[in-house]
Amino acid sequence: MSAQLTTPPTAVSDPILEVDGLTMRFGGLLAVDSVSFTARRGDITALIGPNGAGKTTVFNCITGFYRPTAGALRLHRAEAGVAELQRLKDHRIARAGVARTFQNIRLFPGMTALENLLVAQHVVLNAATGFGIGALLGLGGYRRAEAAAVERAAAWLRATGLIERADDPAGALPYGAQRRLEIARAMCTGPALLCLDEPAAGLNPRESEELAALLRAIRDGSAAEGAAATSVLLIEHDMGIVMGISDHVIVLDHGKKIADGTPEAVRNDRHVIAAYLGEEEAE
Numbered sequence: 432m433s434a435q436l437t438t439p440p441t442a443v444s445d446p447i448l449e450v451d452g453l454t455m456r457f458g459g460l461l462a463v464d465s466v467s468f469t470a471r472r473g474d475i476t477a478l479i480g481p482n483g484a485g486k487t488t489v490f491n492c493i494t495g496f497y498r499p500t501a502g503a504l505r506l507h508r509a510e511a512g513v514a515e516l517q518r519l520k521d522h523r524i525a526r527a528g529v530a531r532t533f534q535n536i537r538l539f540p541g542m543t544a545l546e547n548l549l550v551a552q553h554v555v556l557n558a559a560t561g562f563g564i565g566a567l568l569g570l571g572g573y574r575r576a577e578a579a580a581v582e583r584a585a586a587w588l589r590a591t592g593l594i595e596r597a598d599d600p601a602g603a604l605p606y607g608a609q610r611r612l613e614i615a616r617a618m619c620t621g622p623a624l625l626c627l628d629e630p631a632a633g634l635n636p637r638e639s640e641e642l643a644a645l646l647r648a649i650r651d652g653s654a655a656e657g658a659a660a661t662s663v664l665l666i667e668h669d670m671g672i673v674m675g676i677s678d679h680v681i682v683l684d685h686g687k688k689i690a691d692g693t694p695e696a697v698r699n700d701r702h703v704i705a706a707y708l709g710e711e712e713a714e
């Protein structure tokens with residue numbers, strides 16, 4: 432029997448992302464089953480649920496790693512209108528304004544921290560010269576874009592406490608620093624929506640607190656010099672972080688949405704409690 436949705440969805444006046452009837456099937460397995468929710472612009476929206484609930488699959492559909500079996504994913508951009516993400520390839524989704532980090536860190540370990548942030552901006556740099564030969568010829572537009580890219584990288588290295596490690600290979604940084612560098616890399620692309628897959632995994636309590644502060648600042652636009660307020664979509668198992676920083680929480684279980692509301696409403700929802708207790712009993 433499927434769980435009934437008891438928590439009314441929060442009224443969403445200014446959406447950044449609309450997930451509408453999202454379904455993802457792997458052969459006979461229905462990993463995501465007609466999931467709908469809306470993430471509001473300027474919010475931290477958390478996607479939670481027990482192991483195997485379908486959270487990463489939803490992320491992979493939003494960011495173009497998977498082509499959904501059915502449903503629509505609409506990114507509402509401030510000036511460029513609505514992008515139907517389910518129709519775009521992953522590099523076009525990134526260009527449309529969605530950036531992500533991964534459950535398993537995916538930096539270029541042999542490149543320095545700074546280089547990792549510059550590589551992330553190659554799309555912006557290429558666009559500055561119309562994806563043409565201007566870069567090779569060192570034309571003014573490209574040089575200006577390059578200088579701005581370095582400045583942006585430095586601002587995010589400062590914001591994430593990594594400026595002293597700018598010239599160190601990313602692979603030589605401590606684990607928590609690599610996690611922050613991944614976030615810095617995503618933010619360097621100037622996304623409209625930042626998608627984070629378990630950013631607190633493996634962090635110690637002090638690092639988790641710093642992460643929470645960083646994510647709040649990213650949402651509010653105060654994390655780095657020149658940064659815009661950025662909507663955040665977060666998958667996280669650390670309930671301290673989820674309940675502490677989220678404006679809105681969506682709960683999945685067995686591929687279905689079972690709750691959608693404020694952290695307080697979701698925390699007290701009996702279907703959510705049952706889903707998590709069930710997980711504990713199964714362990």
Ligand SMILES: Nc1ncnc2c1ncn2[C@@H]1O[C@H](COP(=O)(O)OP(=O)(O)OP(=O)(O)O)[C@@H](O)[C@H]1O
Nearest residue numbers: 457460461462480481482483484485486487488489
């Ligand atoms: N590429 C794939 N092929 C087949 N099955 C998959 C694939 N990706 C995910 N699944 C299955 O889909 C279901 C949902 O997995 P998903 O990773 O989205 O869950 P999750 O909520 O992110 O879990 P966790 O919290 O453990 O990361 C699981 O049963 C998983 O085995």
